[in-house]
Amino acid sequence: MHIRRIAAVLAASFTLGLPAWAQQVIASAASPGKVIAVEVQLDNGGKLAYTVKRRGKDIISPSRLGFNLANAPKLDGGFTLRDKAVSEHDATWEQPWGERQFVRNHYRELRVELEQPNRGKRRLAVVFRIYDDGIGFRYEFPDQPQLRDAEILDELTEFTVAQPATAWWMPAGELPGLEEEIRKSPLAEIGIANTPLTVRLDDGTHVAFHEAALVDYASMWLRKVDGQKLRAMLAPSSHGPAVVRHGAFTTPWRTMQIADNAAGLYMSDLVLNLNEPNKLGDVSWVKPSKFVGVWWEMHLQSGTWNAGPKHAANTANTKRYIDFAAKNGFRGVLVEGWNRGWESDWGHGGADFSFTESYPDFDLPALASYAKSKGVRLIGHHETGANLPAYEKQMDAAYRLYAKHGVDSVKSGYVHDAGTMQFAGSDGKVYYGHYDSQDGVRHFLKAVTEAAKYRIAVDTHEPIKDTGLRRTYPNWMSREGARGVEYNAWGNPPNSVDHEAKLVFTRMLSGPMDYTPGVLSLVGAEGKVFNSTQAKQLANFVVIYSPLAMAADLPENYEKYPAAFKFIRDVPTDWADTRVIDGAVGEYATIARKDRNSKDWYVGAVTDGNARTLALPLSFLDAGKTYVAEIYRDGDGADYRSERRFDLVVEKRNVTAKDVLQLKLAPGGGQAIRFAPQR
Amino acid sequence: MHIRRIAAVLAASFTLGLPAWAQQVIASAASPGKVIAVEVQLDNGGKLAYTVKRRGKDIISPSRLGFNLANAPKLDGGFTLRDKAVSEHDATWEQPWGERQFVRNHYRELRVELEQPNRGKRRLAVVFRIYDDGIGFRYEFPDQPQLRDAEILDELTEFTVAQPATAWWMPAGELPGLEEEIRKSPLAEIGIANTPLTVRLDDGTHVAFHEAALVDYASMWLRKVDGQKLRAMLAPSSHGPAVVRHGAFTTPWRTMQIADNAAGLYMSDLVLNLNEPNKLGDVSWVKPSKFVGVWWEMHLQSGTWNAGPKHAANTANTKRYIDFAAKNGFRGVLVEGWNRGWESDWGHGGADFSFTESYPDFDLPALASYAKSKGVRLIGHHETGANLPAYEKQMDAAYRLYAKHGVDSVKSGYVHDAGTMQFAGSDGKVYYGHYDSQDGVRHFLKAVTEAAKYRIAVDTHEPIKDTGLRRTYPNWMSREGARGVEYNAWGNPPNSVDHEAKLVFTRMLSGPMDYTPGVLSLVGAEGKVFNSTQAKQLANFVVIYSPLAMAADLPENYEKYPAAFKFIRDVPTDWADTRVIDGAVGEYATIARKDRNSKDWYVGAVTDGNARTLALPLSFLDAGKTYVAEIYRDGDGADYRSERRFDLVVEKRNVTAKDVLQLKLAPGGGQAIRFAPQR
Numbered sequence A, B: 001m002h003i004r005r006i007a008a009v010l011a012a013s014f015t016l017g018l019p020a021w022a023q024q025v026i027a028s029a030a031s032p033g034k035v036i037a038v039e040v041q042l043d044n045g046g047k048l049a050y051t052v053k054r055r056g057k058d059i060i061s062p063s064r065l066g067f068n069l070a071n072a073p074k075l076d077g078g079f080t081l082r083d084k085a086v087s088e089h090d091a092t093w094e095q096p097w098g099e100r101q102f103v104r105n106h107y108r109e110l111r112v113e114l115e116q117p118n119r120g121k122r123r124l125a126v127v128f129r130i131y132d133d134g135i136g137f138r139y140e141f142p143d144q145p146q147l148r149d150a151e152i153l154d155e156l157t158e159f160t161v162a163q164p165a166t167a168w169w170m171p172a173g174e175l176p177g178l179e180e181e182i183r184k185s186p187l188a189e190i191g192i193a194n195t196p197l198t199v200r201l202d203d204g205t206h207v208a209f210h211e212a213a214l215v216d217y218a219s220m221w222l223r224k225v226d227g228q229k230l231r232a233m234l235a236p237s238s239h240g241p242a243v244v245r246h247g248a249f250t251t252p253w254r255t256m257q258i259a260d261n262a263a264g265l266y267m268s269d270l271v272l273n274l275n276e277p278n279k280l281g282d283v284s285w286v287k288p289s290k291f292v293g294v295w296w297e298m299h300l301q302s303g304t305w306n307a308g309p310k311h312a313a314n315t316a317n318t319k320r321y322i323d324f325a326a327k328n329g330f331r332g333v334l335v336e337g338w339n340r341g342w343e344s345d346w347g348h349g350g351a352d353f354s355f356t357e358s359y360p361d362f363d364l365p366a367l368a369s370y371a372k373s374k375g376v377r378l379i380g381h382h383e384t385g386a387n388l389p390a391y392e393k394q395m396d397a398a399y400r401l402y403a404k405h406g407v408d409s410v411k412s413g414y415v416h417d418a419g420t421m422q423f424a425g426s427d428g429k430v431y432y433g434h435y436d437s438q439d440g441v442r443h444f445l446k447a448v449t450e451a452a453k454y455r456i457a458v459d460t461h462e463p464i465k466d467t468g469l470r471r472t473y474p475n476w477m478s479r480e481g482a483r484g485v486e487y488n489a490w491g492n493p494p495n496s497v498d499h500e501a502k503l504v505f506t507r508m509l510s511g512p513m514d515y516t517p518g519v520l521s522l523v524g525a526e527g528k529v530f531n532s533t534q535a536k537q538l539a540n541f542v543v544i545y546s547p548l549a550m551a552a553d554l555p556e557n558y559e560k561y562p563a564a565f566k567f568i569r570d571v572p573t574d575w576a577d578t579r580v581i582d583g584a585v586g587e588y589a590t591i592a593r594k595d596r597n598s599k600d601w602y603v604g605a606v607t608d609g610n611a612r613t614l615a616l617p618l619s620f621l622d623a624g625k626t627y628v629a630e631i632y633r634d635g636d637g638a639d640y641r642s643e644r645r646f647d648l649v650v651e652k653r654n655v656t657a658k659d660v661l662q663l664k665l666a667p668g669g670g671q672a673i674r675f676a677p678q679r
Helices: A003-014 A262-267 A315-326 A364-373 A388-404 A437-454 A499-502 A534-545 A554-559 A560-572 B003-014 B262-267 B313-328 B364-373 B388-404 B438-453 B499-503 B535-543 B553-560 B564-572
Strands: A021-028 A036-043 A048-054 A057-065 A067-069 A080-094 A104-116 A121-132 A132-142 A149-155 A159-163 A165-169 A183-184 A197-201 A207-212 A222-227 A229-234 A243-246 A253-259 A290-292 A332-335 A377-383 A409-413 A421-424 A429-431 A459-460 A478-479 A548-550 A573-582 A588-595 A599-607 A612-617 A627-634 A648-655 A660-665 A670-677 B022-032 B036-043 B048-054 B057-065 B067-069 B080-094 B102-116 B122-130 B133-141 B148-156 B158-161 B165-169 B184-187 B197-201 B206-211 B220-225 B229-234 B243-246 B252-260 B289-294 B332-334 B377-383 B409-413 B421-424 B429-432 B457-461 B476-479 B549-550 B576-584 B588-595 B601-607 B613-616 B627-634 B647-654 B660-665 B671-676
Touching: A021 A104, A021 A121, A036 A104, A036 A121, A048 A121, A048 A165, A048 A253, A048 B133, A057 A253, A057 B388, A067 B197, A080 B457, A104 B377, A121 B553, A132 B243, A149 A229, A149 B647, A159 A534, A159 A660, A243 A429, A253 A262, A253 B457, A262 A573, A262 B289, A290 A315, A315 A364, A315 A554, A315 B377, A332 B133, A388 A421, A388 B601, A421 A437, A429 A437, A437 A459, A459 B438, A459 B499, A478 B549, A499 A534, A499 A588, A534 A560, A534 A588, A534 A627, A534 A670, A554 A560, A560 A648, A560 A670, A573 B003, A588 A612, A588 B576, A588 B601, A599 A660, A627 A660, A660 A670, A660 B048, B022 B080, B022 B122, B036 B102, B036 B122, B036 B133, B048 B122, B057 B313, B067 B165, B133 B206, B197 B262, B206 B262, B252 B262, B262 B576, B289 B313, B313 B332, B364 B377, B377 B388, B377 B438, B421 B438, B421 B564, B429 B438, B438 B457, B499 B535, B499 B601, B535 B601, B535 B627, B535 B671, B553 B564, B564 B647, B576 B613, B588 B613, B601 B660, B627 B660
Parallel strands: A290 A332, A290 A548, A332 A377, A377 A409, A409 A459, A459 A478, B289 B332, B289 B549, B332 B377, B377 B409, B409 B457, B457 B476
Antiparallel strands: A021 A036, A036 A048, A048 A057, A057 A159, A067 A149, A080 A104, A104 A121, A121 A132, A132 A253, A149 A243, A159 A229, A165 A183, A165 A197, A197 A207, A207 A253, A222 A229, A421 A429, A573 A588, A588 A599, A599 A670, A612 A660, A627 A648, A627 A670, B022 B036, B036 B048, B048 B057, B057 B158, B067 B148, B080 B102, B102 B122, B122 B133, B133 B252, B148 B243, B158 B229, B165 B184, B165 B197, B197 B206, B206 B252, B220 B229, B421 B429, B576 B588, B588 B601, B601 B671, B613 B660, B627 B647, B627 B671
């Protein structure tokens, strides 16, 4: 026996003669253009639900809202409406760097305040922001004596997808750094998924489920409950409820970007818009740029991170990279393996790293000064072995050292071979747990805000997912957070041929990725070959956005391919505008971006294992102007499955906004184009 | 970057020239009849896996083993083999009550002891018991100074089903009392499932995943990771790691019953065999029997649990039930609503129940004595509102009171409308959490062992799942743990027509169920009708096993149907033997059982919404003897969808072991037969 029995017994006290399961709409609102509508409902047990419609069609069927608390009865029923309000907002803000310079934030907000009259009058608000391209909603916990400390065991938020759908997803809570391969399956067959979770409904509508502004809360995973009903699952803590908060707080925004097609998902700025504005003030010290580094040779196993005969981060080798960067216009030179500790069993969290002591063969002050003389900056590196207590102890000194030597960006790493992070418990014990637990979420942001004090930008590897916090903390420039090009060096399997075409419409919806593209040699360790043509390596610089973009190959390899390398030298990493021309998840993508510092446009197109001819209407160019298109395309016989993967044709032609180019992509291929106004 | 990179770097240190993913078999064993074989493997990272084959065919492909700990590095890799041993065991034990009197326990045990040489030499053992009808395995944590306190965050045990399969499953962690409807879907589409999880592989093999001997540990849920890979998920604790244990301990057994067909699953005694023998000594005071009670009238809303004009548990009404029980040979009379507290908001955990104070209109001593004079016993009732601190405080006094009045069985209830149980934390705080968390598991067993001190048997409603502990604690006689007949009174929806045919091969694999069958009136509250014929109500007494079996209908209804009622009066609840004649999950089931106290056999058959003719070979009867078969069958036009659901034919014929009866079941129908040797 249970609840329903009681519901029947108690029904008389709060029904209006409706059957027990009936939903009553208590509030509703539509987006500014009336594209998307949200309804909020209460049933006769006072349980809260919402629905989402797009152009009158159900996207999300009635889906529950609420919480399961560890220290108090559930916050999921017995609610009555206390107040509601609808307001409209329209503002445009400027990004210090990004995919576009100006972002419009136009939405209607529906605020619903609830109370549990028979549960100590506990209050909870749910706030929806409804855009023409999606919605976000979050919970607000007021400071209330009945619930001063919220210990959240589960968030009961559900997302019931109204139509059969296909999902592109990645299991959550598995590999650290979100480095699982991206799966495709019917939505009904997903397990516990990370977000962004990209879903294509059978009518073609695309929806991306994600969250915005993940601060001091556990990451939201999505688990399938039944059929197409998904429910939030908070990344568990190792030593208590998933989330513990004191006083008033808000949860992250639960977001759904909704569009007619895959391209529309990527065009949405909803996640950024739901983050707080810049809290750092002047961020002119955050510099979008390209870099090279002492890195790929370790992945090829010709160099080592640790000291010894093959130690790559030695002074002479680093100088070689500085010279190469200076000669070719790269601002940064990353050096990994420069500091003591790599001999330890670091991949198992036993890291004994020093973040301030160099190996004897690496002269940090001399190299920093040499770089500066050449107009180049070293990029710092902090590998933590996911041992947070050890890292946090040294963090301040580590940033201070770098700042002293003019190192204004740091790549951090959180490798752990079993996927568990070490946290310092408030009880003095060391706990092991998920990267994206509330503890982990706190650390990753702390590493960024501490860096900001030293005017240092952060590029996090093995990170938690991006939720748009770069708006609030623009020094959090990039991160890894998916399988990067390194998997082509040693991955088993290496990245699949459709990897980029999946990334664009899944991982890339969350924010920039340090993908380490541009390996023109197309070969990894032990002769492993890339599932890519050379042209695709160039296209990736446009397709996979990062304000800090590595040209990952060895200098000697770039010297072998000067024609292709020219594109890598030219391509910028900061954009005035971005247009997704076309795309299908896991199949292909064509993206056009306008340079923030010139009148040039750049286009990148990538395909999966299929050859394609993609139309590229040039209407994004200024009308009436002639542009020189420098085209880097697959040769006619190019194919990622043979040595013809190197077949690259570079050609120029004059074009105008009226032209439509036909981009011919080889199997596993791509195309990169620079459009510069004719002088 | 992560693990695999490191794996490559470190590979040289522990490979034998094998590729990194290669598995090396370190131990193996087969069942006594060589039907089932288990292999245990280590990969080059020292990760542990196992496989299961049946008749040479893969059932479980390589599947990981291990743990994620909160207070120490993962116990899931870096293992080396320390020792292994295979032994064979064959014994037969007697059940004090059950589906069969004698149970054979014949298996080979494979014991694998592992060590993590580079992780402080931590040790772990995995012990497999391999039967011809399935396997069980468990982990053994030795007492070791490096891991004296184990804080288990996740159990990483996987079950990768080797063939496409269909699953019958129930979402875990949802409704309290396991009262979800049972779903059928491709295995790849399950969410987080309770066990028993019944699976039919595409080649017809049936596998039931479950656990045995769940003691001082969190319940195991199964979550789909990817494809057909399931992983253990421990019911979370609200205030720390899922499981916290000190010193040496063993986990529950993870079990797979494996058979050619559904019938074979139910015939397996594997789960009971994996439990410890009786720890209570003499249990002759545990009495299998039938009962009636003050109960159904509350579900019909003609009576109330709480005091007032319609209070059902009044002295006069109880006497009426005692008289009815005495007249018809029922041993027990359950009385719900006898005690103070039902006026409170008890369904929300705010229970203010007294377990010792009767309502003024209920005279416990007088009724107990009146019952005794009639050869009848009262059955006690403890509704706790899932408020464990309140219940545990009164538990001893409550049992003592009942024992004093000769009440030797108690039905307990754990209703909570939001599905959360209240626990007393060791820190003095009240926590809210899952019924089947480690806290809940401890409580449910405590309620049984405390009852045993007073020689009281327990019938738990809104329980955790059964894992065979009745072998160890034979006073844990029955429990609810699925949707009972009460759902036909007020359920929305009521129980589906295929409910019993699902229950037999899912829920019933775990143990007895207090299903409250035998509602011959076939009508619930407000005129709701049952998805059942009257004959099926009789068949349920045989099909759905419980040593404590309620005849749930009102006495006045039984008086309306004396012919049908005779079967309910006759049918025993304790068996010398049980044979599943035939069945298909969710379609039909025919079960024959031999009375423990006579030479009679009983057969029950149920079907789903389809009419069926089922062959019943009588070879289970003693050869050469003539039996009188009293057949209770659906009338020729019977149908659960019309008033013809009452069409019941009772007829007698003489039969022998050589006969084959053809059981004609109506849509939604059933058949019940008593076979008594001719005198």
